[in-house]
Amino acid sequence: MRQLVSILDGNTFLVSDRRGDIEPSYDFPTGLFSFDTRFLSTWVLTLDGERLHALSVDDSESYRTKFFLAPGEPTHYLDAKASVIRSREIVGSFEEELTVLNHLGAEVECTLRIEMAADFADLFEIKNARQKRGRTTITVGENELRLSYRREAFHRETVVSTTEPAQVDDTGMTFRVRIARNGTWTTRLHVSSVVFGARGEDIRATLPYGGSRSADAIRAEQQELIDRAPKLGCDCEPLAGAYRRSLNDLAALRYESIALGVRLIAAGLPWFMTLFGRDSIITSLQVLPFLPELVPPTILMLAGLQGQRVDDFRDEEPGKILHELRYGETAGFEEQPHSPYYGSADSTPLFIILIDEYERWTGDAALVRRLESQVRKALEWIDTYGDLLGTGYLWYQTRNPETGLQNQCWKDSWDAISYADGELPGFPRATCELQGYAYDAKIRAARLARNFWNDPEFADELERQAADLKQRFDRDFWISDRGHYALALDADGRQVDALTSNIGHLLWSGIVDESRAGKVVEHLLGPRLFSGWGVRTLAADEGRYNPIGYHVGTVWPFDNSIIAWGLWRYGFREEAGLICERMLAASRYFEGRLPEAFAGYARDLTDYPVEYPTACSPQAWSTGTPLLLLRVMLGLEPQGEHLIIDPAVPPGMGRLELLDIPGRWGTVDALGRSRDPEDQPGNG
Numbered sequence: 001m002r003q004l005v006s007i008l009d010g011n012t013f014l015v016s017d018r019r020g021d022i023e024p025s026y027d028f029p030t031g032l033f034s035f036d037t038r039f040l041s042t043w044v045l046t047l048d049g050e051r052l053h054a055l056s057v058d059d060s061e062s063y064r065t066k067f068f069l070a071p072g073e074p075t076h077y078l079d080a081k082a083s084v085i086r087s088r089e090i091v092g093s094f095e096e097e098l099t100v101l102n103h104l105g106a107e108v109e110c111t112l113r114i115e116m117a118a119d120f121a122d123l124f125e126i127k128n129a130r131q132k133r134g135r136t137t138i139t140v141g142e143n144e145l146r147l148s149y150r151r152e153a154f155h156r157e158t159v160v161s162t163t164e165p166a167q168v169d170d171t172g173m174t175f176r177v178r179i180a181r182n183g184t185w186t187t188r189l190h191v192s193s194v195v196f197g198a199r200g201e202d203i204r205a206t207l208p209y210g211g212s213r214s215a216d217a218i219r220a221e222q223q224e225l226i227d228r229a230p231k232l233g234c235d236c237e238p239l240a241g242a243y244r245r246s247l248n249d250l251a252a253l254r255y256e257s258i259a260l261g262v263r264l265i266a267a268g269l270p271w272f273m274t275l276f277g278r279d280s281i282i283t284s285l286q287v288l289p290f291l292p293e294l295v296p297p298t299i300l301m302l303a304g305l306q307g308q309r310v311d312d313f314r315d316e317e318p319g320k321i322l323h324e325l326r327y328g329e330t331a332g333f334e335e336q337p338h339s340p341y342y343g344s345a346d347s348t349p350l351f352i353i354l355i356d357e358y359e360r361w362t363g364d365a366a367l368v369r370r371l372e373s374q375v376r377k378a379l380e381w382i383d384t385y386g387d388l389l390g391t392g393y394l395w396y397q398t399r400n401p402e403t404g405l406q407n408q409c410w411k412d413s414w415d416a417i418s419y420a421d422g423e424l425p426g427f428p429r430a431t432c433e434l435q436g437y438a439y440d441a442k443i444r445a446a447r448l449a450r451n452f453w454n455d456p457e458f459a460d461e462l463e464r465q466a467a468d469l470k471q472r473f474d475r476d477f478w479i480s481d482r483g484h485y486a487l488a489l490d491a492d493g494r495q496v497d498a499l500t501s502n503i504g505h506l507l508w509s510g511i512v513d514e515s516r517a518g519k520v521v522e523h524l525l526g527p528r529l530f531s532g533w534g535v536r537t538l539a540a541d542e543g544r545y546n547p548i549g550y551h552v553g554t555v556w557p558f559d560n561s562i563i564a565w566g567l568w569r570y571g572f573r574e575e576a577g578l579i580c581e582r583m584l585a586a587s588r589y590f591e592g593r594l595p596e597a598f599a600g601y602a603r604d605l606t607d608y609p610v611e612y613p614t615a616c617s618p619q620a621w622s623t624g625t626p627l628l629l630l631r632v633m634l635g636l637e638p639q640g641e642h643l644i645i646d647p648a649v650p651p652g653m654g655r656l657e658l659l660d661i662p663g664r665w666g667t668v669d670a671l672g673r674s675r676d677p678e679d680q681p682g683n684g
Contacts, residue, residue, distance in 0.1 A: 004030065006269055009063040009090040009218055011035055011255045012193060015270050018054045020067040020086045020096075021045060024119065029126050029270050032094055032158075032193060036274065036328030038126065039158045039193035040094075042117035045086065047071045047100070048110050052084055062252035063218050064089035082110065082179075089215055094191040102179040112175040114189070118158040120149035122328035123271065124336050134329075138170045145173065154329050155196035163188045222251035229290050230661045232630070235654030238584040238592075242626040245592035249618040250287065250294070262297040268596060268619030275325045275340075277302060277347030278410055279621050281354045282558060286624030288361050289631050289661055295358050296367060302351055303374045305340055307381070312399035313337050315408075319381030321347040323405070336403055343405040344412070345386060345396035345434055348378045349441035356444035359452075360638045363664030368452045379445055379462070382438050388428045392472060393489065394438045397428035409434060410559075411502075411537065415544060416551035417488055420497045422543020425490035432485050433502045435473050436509030442466040443510070474513045483519040485512075499523060499539040501559050507566025517570045524563060525575055532603025533586045534560040534579065540600070547600035547610075554612055557583055557594040558621035561628040568632045568648075577650035580629040587626065594622040634658060634670045641665055647672025 006015045012034040016022050022030045022043040032040035045052060052069035059065045067086040081104050088096040102108050120136065134151025145168050147158045164187035166173040177185045226247045234240055254263040255273060265287075266272065267279040280302070284295045307320035314337040315323075326338035337343075352375055359368050388395040398404030405412050409431045417431060418424050442462045450459035477485045479495055485503050486495035503520050506512045512520060523529055528539035534555040538545050547553045560579050567576035586609040587594050596619040599610035616622075634656060635646030643665050649656050649672045660667040 005057060005059050005065055005067075007059070007063055007065050007088065007090050008252055008269060008273075010092070011273075012090050012092070012094065013269055013273060014040075014088070014090060014094060016043070018057055018067075019045070019052055019069060020054075020065070020088065021051075024117075029123070031121075032191065033123070033270065033273070034193045035195050036123050036326050036331070037156050037193075037195075038121045038123075039118055039156065040116070040191065041119040041121065042115050044115040045069075045084070045098070046113045046115075047082065047084060049113075055083070061219075062222070062248060063091070064215060082108070091215055091218060093193070096189045096191070097186060098189065099184055099186045100177065100179060101184050102182060105181050107178060107180050107183075109176070109178050112177060114172050116145060116147075116160060116172040118147040118149070120147075120156050120158075120329075122330045123326075124328065124330045124338075127271075130330075133333075140168050140170065143168065145170075151329065151333070154332055157192075157194040157196070159192040159194065161190045222248070225251045225291065228293070228662075231659040233655070233657040233659070236584065236652075236656075238588045239626065239630070239653070239656075241592035242584055242587040242594070243630065245587075246623050246626045247290075249593065249623040250291070250620075253618060253620055253623065254294075257297075257301060262301070263294075264297055264301060265294060265620050268616035268622075271616055272619070274327070275301060275322075277322045277324070278344050278350060281347065281350040282562070283620040283624045284354055285357055286558075286561065286621065286628040288357060289636055289663070290627050292358070292362050292662060295354070296364075299351075299355060299358065299367070299371070302347075303371050306374055306377060307342055311342075313403075314339070314341055315343040315399050315404050317342065317381060317385040319348065319377035319379075320385065321351045321378065323347060323408070337400060341404075343398060343400075343408050345394055345408045346410060346437055348381050348386065349394070349434070349437035351375075352378050352441040352445050353437065356448055359448070361663045363641075365452055368448055372448075372453050375445060375448065379441070382441065383465075386438075389491070391430075391493070392469060393430040393476075394434040395428040395430045396434075411500075411551040413550045413552075415549075416537075417496060418498050418542070418544045418552075420499070420542055425488065425494075425496050428491055429488050429496070431488040431502060432473075432477050433505035433509070435469065435477070436506045436511040439466050439469050439473070439511040440509040442469070470511050470513070473511055474516065478516065484523045485516075485520070498542050498544075499528060501529065501535045501537050501556075501563065504535060504559070504563030504566050507570050508562050509566075510569065512570070514570075517572075521567060521570075521572050521575055524567075525578065527602075531555055531600050533582050533598070533609045535563055536600040538600075540602075545600075548612060550597070550612075553600040554597040555586075555600050555609070556597045556622075557586075557625040561621075561625040561632075564629060564632045568635070573635075573648035574650075576632050577648055580633050581650040581653065583625065583629060590617070593618055594625050595619065596622055630656075630658065634672050636661070636670060638663060643668050643670075645670045645672075649674040651676050 014032045015030045024041045031038040050071040055068040069084040070080040083101050085099040136149045139146040144161045149156045166175050179185045229247050232243045253266050255266045257264050267276040280298045284298050302321050305322050307316040320342050322340040322342050323344035324338050325340040330336040331339040386394045396408035407416050443466050446459040446462040449455045487498045487500050488496035504524050529535050538552045544552045564576045564579040589608050595617040596615040597612045633649050637644040651674050653674045656672040658670045
């Protein structure tokens, strides 16, 4: 059972416990958040001085939740004299309706109290438990509590009002109510989170979706997006459930950019409700066959914020694509470099890959021509700033040792890149998948140059560079006595020899020599890496292996979706199907919503996938995972003006039908069925 409950819409989200309460926490953030600031850090309900407990929670919709509560602690037999229904929704602002029900045959008097506070913490301050540097003021009005925070020009406010009379003080509201026999009492609380701009204007009010909207409007907008997606019919209930959940979560995870005023897909709740280069690109690749119209805003936003100068603080370099964009206090005062921050080495080649894949699906040649300059600059970055040592490989090392990311690949925690014995290499580092992305980016950019930019000479040069990179990569990264590619090269050109899931990304990129592919697949699905639920980030016998370590032993659904795509690319359809089937089986234990990561314990040890304690959920590229797995199982691949459909459905999954797949071909249907033993000729 999930212990935290969240609701979200646009730029605002709320995370509470299962009672609906919010209390200050630095382990996992609860609160009301908008634009990277916590506008409520305390929101605790009591009835006659007693905390409540949850009888039931209805959180089936992303933007609203209903809690059914009773006072006191749960017992085997509970004869409550009263109960509380707590209905809340995010509709631009936060609304909560409180209803107290009297279950006695006589009139009662009771005291309802909500403790309220706003610490206006930046998300980075929550992670690092920093003290605020500005000043908070509290104003008590008639049935209103206003909490205001200022630090120079940075100004945020939380305004709480109620429809029923309340005794308001600096720390909350108290309601003294009289309820008739078997009667009810209700009040509605409204919480505004106000984000002031440099001229004192409310920034949220200037956005198309920033003001208050009705629940019906939110539902209609989300349903309209879901209705545009292809219709899935299948015999596999885990797949059907995961597909429905993915579409619902994608609809909910969209937020509005202050810069462009368009909808973008946020990376994940609660830590990453913003634009990420890597995460947003990979999510876009996952959703392309289903909702291609979600992709252009992300491409254009990343192109518009492409690096223009050398800025050590932000790890910015000309042509580089950003890592993360934040709007909070620490970014505004340059205590963190995220305004935006460019500390990822993979977002730039992935940007090129996405543009090509988008055109292949949609035929949108105009966008490719419009972004020619940005793609050329990204290619130049790969060959110049990205090649720190001049060896023809893509390296990374932060320019900002104080607040920059040490690891700038997708496994970006501090200990994610290690030798087999657990020791950490020095910097710079050239991880293997970065070379695969660079190879793929050059192959794809060559197609764009030849077909859209009228530059066949440049296309030929890019293909020569890619062929040379593939040859050198095989020579320098292959570990002959172990039969797998190195995780990375260190600054001395020595192989960082740990066995990791990164080698699966190499298959997706196409950089793996055909003669090596079989050995790579053996490792990916062997007991060291494959848990039975999915491929672990680090092999179980490596020095830093930890089944509940963030990047050193957990299983990441998005990682597995890319690996499955790579297996499909090299013709290992049965092995790709196994990963698809096991990921979907795991989704059943998460109510259809695959989390950011789960523990790497062996399947025969736990019998179910064990939760990772602080995993984001929903997270965009985990939400996109079932979609990419579906593409792999149906063998969907655009080719010119046509969509190739070559299904290989895993045993036991039965029938798959995906209707109205959009693309440059209009819409087409894809059908597939698993070939189970009883279906083979001569059986039955």
